[in-house]
Amino acid sequence: MSTLVSQCPKPQFTPFSCPHVKDLRHCMESNFSTHLNRAEGGMSRVQPHSLHGAMNGSFMDAAFHDGDGEEIHGKQMGDASGKSGSSNHSPHTSSMGNHLDLASSVKGLYRIFDLVSEQGSGGLVDKIVISQYSLKAFINIVCPGAYVSMTKVDFKALDQYIVKPVGVYGSKEEIVRFLSELRVVDDSLAAQLLADPSTAGPTQPTLRSGLYFLRPKEQYAQLEQIFVIYWPQENTWDDCAPSQVRQNRVIFMRYLTKMCDQVIALISSAHARTIVWNDGDEDNAGDRIINCVVDRTTEEESVQVREGFKVASEHITYADSALEGSVEQGPTKPFLLFGETAQGFMTIQHRPAKHVCDVFKARSFTTLQLESYLMSDRLCLDESLDDRALDILIRSGLEKRFPSECATWAHGFSAVDAECKRMRTEELAKMRATLDKEEESLTSATHEAVVNIVLNLYPFLERESFPYSGMGQTTTSMPFQEIVSTYPGMNASKSQHDVIGKAVISNLREDKVPLVERAVSYVASVFSNPREDKIAFMDRVLREALSKANDSSDSRFLKEIVNAEVIQDDPELIRLVQEANMKLQLSLATTISRVVKTLVTFVRHTREEIMMQRIKAAAESREEQEKRKLRLQLIRHVNDVTRQTQQQHTLFIESVERDKSVKRGKSVKRGKSCYSKNSSQYEVTGVRETRKEPMTCFTVHIMSLTEQDKHGLQLDASIIPSPHFGFKYEFRLAQGYTVSRAQLLEGEKLLLIVTDRIGNLTVYLDHLTAIDAAITRGRGKILNREKIGQDFVLAFDESKRMLSVVCSDKLFLHIFVHDDTRGFQALGSSISLNAWYNEGTSIRHACFVSGSEEFLLVDSQAQARVYSLVTMQFRPATLDLHHVPSSIHSAPDGSCVLVSHEHGTGHTLTAYHWDFFGSTEGIELNVPSLPVGEPFVVTSLVSKSVVHLLWLDFSARRCQSYALDITRRVTEFMFREKIGRNGSKRAENTTVHNCLVGCHSEVWIRFPVLAAVQRETISSASLRSQRSLVFVTDRDLHMFAQHFSDMIYTFRRTSKKPTGDVLKSIKVSAVAFPVFVQELCKTVPWNVSQHRAGEWISNCLCLIPIHIALTQENCFIPLKDGVYSTELERSLSGAEVNRIVDSISFGWYESLFQSYMATKPVRVVSSMGEQSIGKSYALNHFVDTSFVGSAMRTTEGVWMSVTPTEKELIVALNFEGVHCIERSAQEDALLVLFNTAISNLVLFRNNFALSRDIAGLFQSFQSSAIVLDPAVNPSLFQSTLVIIIKDVADADRSEIARELVHVVYDEQETNFITRLHAGKLAIIPWPVIESEEFYELFPTLKRRLDQQVVTHYAAGEFLHRVKTLMAKLKANDWGPISQTMASHRAQLLSSLLPNALSFGFQEVHPEREPLKNLDTNMPVEMPDTESHLFLTVGIAPQSEIREKALSSLQSSWERYYDRQHKPDSEWVETLSQYLEGIVKIRIDHVREWLSQNLARFQTGHSSIEELRRKFDGATIDLTSNVQLCKLQCANCQLLCIQSRLHDGPHSCQANHLCIHQCDFCLETNGELRECGMAAGHAGKHICVVTAHLCGKPCKFEGRSGCLHECIKCTLAESRVVYLVLNLLTDRIIRALVSAESQVISIIFVMNVKIVSARSPVSSANGDVLITIICMV
Secondary structure: OOOOOOOOOOOOOOOOOOHHHHOHHHHHHOOOHHHHOOOOOOOOOOOOOOOOOOOOOOOOOOOOOOOOOOOOOHHHHHHHHOOOOOOOOEEOOOOOOHHHEHHHHOOOEEEEEEEEEEEEOOEEEEEEEEOHHHHHHHHHHHOOOOEEEOOEEOHHHHOOOEEEEEEEEEOHHHHHHHHHHOOOOOHHHHHHHOOOOOOOOOOOOEOOOEEEEEOOOOOOOOEEEEEEEEEOOOOOOOOOOOHHHHHHHHHHHHHHHHHOOEEEEEOOHHHHHOOOOOOOOOOOHHHHOOOEEEEEEEEOOEEEEEEEEEEEOOOOOOOOHHHHOOHHHOOOOOEEOEOOOOOEEEEEEEEOOEEEEEEEEEEEEEHHHHHHHHHHOEEEEOOOOOHHHHHHHHHHHHHHHOHHHHHHHHHHHHHHHHHHHHHHHHHHHHHHHHHHHHHHHHHHHHHHHHHHHHHHHOOOOOHHHOOOOOOOOOOOOOOHHHHHHHOOOOHHHHHHHHHHHHHHHOOOOOOOHHHHHHHHHHHHHHOOOOOHHHHHHHHHHHHHHHHHHHHOOHHHHHHHHHHOHHHHOOHHHHHHHHHHHHHHHHHHHHHHHHHHHHHHHHHHHHHHHHHHHHHHHHHHHHHHHHHHHHHHHHHHHHHHHHHOOOOOEEEEEEEEEEOOOOOOOOEEEEOOEEEEOOOOEEEEEEEEEEEEOOEEEEEEEEEEOEHHHHHHHHHOOOOOOOOEEEEEEEEEEEOOOEEEEEEEEOOOEEEEEEEOOOOOEEEEEEEOOOHHHHHHHOOOEEEOHHHHOOOEEEEEEOOOOEEEEEEOOOOEEEEEEEEOOOEEEEOOOOEEOHHHOOOOOOEEEEEEOOOOOEEEEEEOOOEEEEEEOOOOEEEEEEEEOOOOOOEEEEOOOOOEEEEEEEEOOEEEEEEEEHHHOOOOOOEEEOOOOOOOOOOOEEEEEOEEEEEEEEEEEOOOOEEEEEEEEEEOOEEEEEEEEOOOOOOOHHHHOOOOOOHHHHHHHHHHHHOOOOOOOOOOOOOOHHHOOOOEEEEEOOOOOOHHHHHHHHHHHHHHHHHOOOOOOOOOOOEEEEEOHHHHHHHHHHOOOOOOOOEEHHHHHHHHHHOOOEEEEEEEOOEEEEOEOOEOOHHHHHHOOOOOHHHHHHHOEOOOHHHHHHHHOOOOOEEEEEEEEEOOOOHHHHHHHHHOOOOOOOOOOOOOOEEEEEEEOOOOEEEEEEEOOEOOOOOOHHHHHHHHHHHHHHOOEEEEEEOOOOOOOHHHHOHHHHHHOOOOOHHHOOOOOOOEEEEEEOOOOHHHHHHHHHHHHHHHHHHHHHOHHHHHHOOOEEEEEOOOOOOHHHHHHHHHHHHHHHHOOOOEOOHHHHHHHHHHHHHHHHHOOOOOHHHHHHHHHHHHHHHHHHHHHHHOEEEOOOOOEEOEOOOOOOEOOOOOOOOOOOOOOOOOOOHHHHHHHHHHHHHOOOOHHHOOOOOHHHHHHHHHHHHHHHHHHHHHHHHHHHHHHHOOOOOOOHHHHHHHHHHHHHHHHHHHOOOEOOOEOOOOOOEOOOEOOOOOOOOOOOOOEOOOEOHHHHHHHOOOOEOOOEOOOOOOOOOOHHHHOOOOEOOOOOOOOOOOEOOOOOHHHHHHHHHHHHHHHHHHOOOOOHHHHHHHHHHHHHHHHHHHHOOHHHHHHHHHHHHHHHHO
8 A cells, every 4th residue: 555544543522523624733843644535546556667767665775884874766666666665677587675785884875776567468577677766876975976876877977986997797706805905794694695586485675686886995096996896696517507597697797897997806716627628619500400200199187296486475374463463354364366377365464443634724625525525524723713614614505404593593693793782872872871970070080280380380379360160160270190099991091181281381392401501502603802800700610501401300490580689679580580481381281281182082082982882892702602502503513413423434624714815806795794605616625535445455466487497398398487476456344254265367357256244246347556446446257146055156267258056055157247348248048057066975075177167066965977068967977075075176288187185284185187188097296395284376387288277384484385297188380499419419419617717708799899889988098907817716817718719719809890900909817816816905906997987877777778669549648757656647648748758867877968968969879670670689789778679678768778978879779669559550650750750760660571561560650640840840750771681692672672662663753752751761681780881880770870960969859859859759749849849948947947046046045056957957157146036927016025036135235235335325326226136146147048948949839939028027026126115215205215115114124314414513512412303304303302402393294304393493492592692792791790690690590481381381382481581
């Protein structure tokens, strides 16, 4: 099962709480909701198609010992690697985890190329794949961070390091000895490495065959000494090894010798002794002649038993009942499946009930989704839901499920609303009446309190001067504090009252000194050259006046004026003072009246607000209580009612609200909640808990044979194969259901008969991948138990698809036949067998005679009879058995029946041939070790005549077999190879382990020595050393060099291959092991070639082809990283082309195409043709690839390999054979279409015969010619078709040419040569293989390839084009590829555009990637800023983020802090230019990036134009986001530098304070005091406005730009200056007497108090007092 689930407890419903809702936040924080949402899968099988980079985490990456736990591509490849246990690769030794892989135990060992088994069209085949995790660990330890993912490897960074690789191969014993000398293994590990895997169980750790990198010690500097070790299979070095093992040996040695110039062969003493040395020249002319003979044999019927195969599996074990379930749930022991041609076993696991929680937090639900849940689930609504949330739920389905309860709630809701509104209205009316009654007494009390305060300040005034004019005269004075306590709310307004009192009663301000100082300063400046004594006198007088002014209050000052002697002595002054007092009283009376009215109004308003809030709060509280009662009543009812229902799902809802992202429509009011009619999206927080019933999980483990085994069994039925258990499939049954019969059928199908809890049978027959879905959907044939009886016997014949159900007691026979369309259908009515049996007899066993319509019945009387469905009669012959057998089995070939009897401690197995049934005693078989009580099955392998008996050995955890050689009385003819004195020399098998040396010759024979197109990956040629081969052994050291030289000579003579100086330049030597260890391991290392690590590793990876596509069910299927994934295919069902393009990946080649070799042009050469004619062989010798093909068809679909050269990349595509029986004509046409569209040179190889239909051979080409129009795809179909006629002599050339040209002429303008190949055709009758001419034509092909027009100018461009073409073929999109490529490129650039404009990078996470040309991977060289720009295109406006980004940009300006040192408008304008300049740089960079990536696309594509419009809109948006507001700040005089689109008030983004010093303070005494004015103010800088200027509240208060206080010079100030000037002139200069000086002091005090008062008193009496002063 791939779905992750959470074990949630069984829900306990209570009226007031839901346990899951309480723990909801905890569940959300665990962040597993994404896993919980995945539906549990049923059958899971990973498809078998992968070679390159097909990574199975369970066994492929065990050599992961550097602590690097990064899971890159493990997730992507997890589906393909079978996380649930399924595996698309089967290792040659069973893997159960890292602890079973010895690679993880060897220090510094990294598996690079792994050997795995994969399912091919003909069976299991061995494949060599790249072990990605281990290679990742190696790369990152050499160059940390160079490996990011499988498709992103920084080879250029790796090139900074040098590697010195040495190849090592040979005998296992010697390799382990070598590792021990390097001290990377100890004795215990060495013993494990050398353990015999055939005797080891599935839990025994092993080291799989493959290529490994070994870093023997920590490296220093940037040079890596590396050993490339080929670890062989157990029988790799046997000359008689199976062909598959020999093929693996050849491929690994090919890779080893291509990777390393220096190779070491470690040969054990035992192997060295068996090497047969050349004894002189020999004639190999007859080696190609194989003498054969057809023998005639006559055999009697017999059955011989032989030891069969043994295949281990960790799943063959008794299950732990404590873990798997109770005994009552049924057996959990694995059991073998029936099957005539397919084999496997089934395991059982009981899974308890569990709760799967789908946790969602603010997840968007449509109305229909929410309604479906509300209508069907058990509900647990959180009692904290408010009315709005409950109303949403009611509208979304609750009112349909609970109509009366919801109607009651709605009616109650409206009633509560109306009642609370009525109560609120009544209370407000009562409150206003009460306040009206109390207003008169409040006014009177407030008047008295204000008058008391006035009299306290001015005691010389009389209370009678301020009488109360109201209707209700108070008799007692009420202090103000008592008023405050009497009227709640007044205390909160006390501060406001104080402010009013200060304004009215002249509570003078503290700072009065600056006014006098400024006046004195002004007067002093009038006089020029004043005398020092007068200046001193003036200063003294001013200081005295200032001191008295500071110490005197208003009331004291005025009292001193009234009582001053100078006033009392002058009647005129007394009159003037009295007049001033009268004006003061009048002014105060008016002010008192106004203040009382204001206070009373304020108090009433305040009290009214407080009382209204109390009334409102009380009403709302009552309303909420009533509504909560209604809510709880409804919620609890819903929870209680649904709790009593048995539902699979339980829905817990914590909150629900409208999805804010959905635009509102016209609202509909209900209660107090408003919702849009058009709103259909809601954000729901909660949990949906699904109760999974107890299930029984059945897993089918399939046994598979290798192609080699299949091929061998076809030739020789006596061969014992080596099968593997690789694939597994799952299906589930509800607890209580049992499997009555399970039988594997050909084509990976399963017959499954299930018995339910009441005994009814359901019969399913479907593909293993679909059987679980068939069970879930109930797509089976139901057989009623009442009709078939309580006791029955089942039998099934695969060839006839016929099922028999025999009622044991009733003796009725039911026959059903399966049809692929209609399923199982009854074949007539039931057949009664009562006429042939005595009463009380029952049927115990039944089986079909394989391949016929007869079946055997064994009754309770131990009598066996054969019944015919054709004659509806029993055969006359009857077989009387000694007693009722334990089981019967029909041989798959229809030869005999095997009858088993159990007795004591053993089995008796007897064979009865059908041809002589009842007339012979049978043949008793000797089957040792067959356990009693354990079932067995009889099956066949490859051919039905290859019969094996299978049983499970639980003690050894393996499946064992006995081969049954069954013969009939028949004359047979056998074809075999003749062996004798004049027979084939190959039958003489005179060598045993010569392949330790001869493996090099095998590589030369299979692969090119000197290809026409040679790899030129390694550029550091100057650091390469001479190629060498050192044999390390203990004997015949002098023989190796000569033997190798003879081998080269023989190879050149027999193969006729061009070799140049490649082979003869190899330096061959032999040394003893101690010498080798001393020289290589203990002293200075050998002279080893040095390579740049990136070049060398990329060269290694290019050796491995990748599977890029296949065809199935008339569909073209691109692969991701060489792996076919059913999940990926499902996800791409109906997907658009662009999405398919993004899903295609070429594994390791991605980094080569996209970055490392992205700028190189690409030429594509492909090989196509009939099956098994040497397509792979020819392609390898042409472009130096390593495709592996054979007659067993290991090439399926399309495979790709890359040959890097100095100037270009040669991409080789190898196609499976056309016109093969496994592929339809449409699938052939799809492959041809892909081939001809992308290739530059198409090699079509075929056999030639004059009688063949050449036009039919190219039918797939002609069919493809009408699909894609070359006229609208000018970048495609530019190849030359080269038709290669295989193995043709010179005499046939002219006839071949005439026939093929005639075919082309017949098609005229519709011929495929013109449409698919632009009319370019070449016909090459290729010479026979192993002739010199065969290889001489490859350089001719190379010249033809070089002459082809380059259509892929860069590797990145090729990658884009080939992926797009593959996606179009998959999606059946036959439009112009240029439009699709332009659309995909535009879509890709569009997705990258926000990052590009905001950050100047293509990617930001996890690492920053600069803007690049996507075709060449070259950075776009344009200046740019590192600043982050804010972009709102495509997202909702986010003012806060925009302003933050803008502020960051502004602070990066170097002149940002020069503000207020120059005119703000000028500063802001310069800042604006700076910001616009930054944006322009970024826009220019991105524009160039777009231009480079769109240059190869024609203008006018709608997608490109849309991208340009998006870019233009984004640039406008980007520019507008840095455009400044430039209006005045709301708090100062500076300009707003927020975005012009900002929200909220204007802001200068500063502290709004002027940064300059007060000008007046500087002019007066040089004191440095900060200006107290707002920033950006006009005029001089002032520390305190009231100190130097008017300071009264500005009459424009509240308007924009107001400074709140008047900054003009006041009238009083000017009069003071005038007064002081006159006084100084008239009195001080005339040297007044002391008495006059005192008067002047009083006058100064009076003047200072009056001018500084800032009150109506000053305004009302200023003239009088100044007159008094002037008269003095």
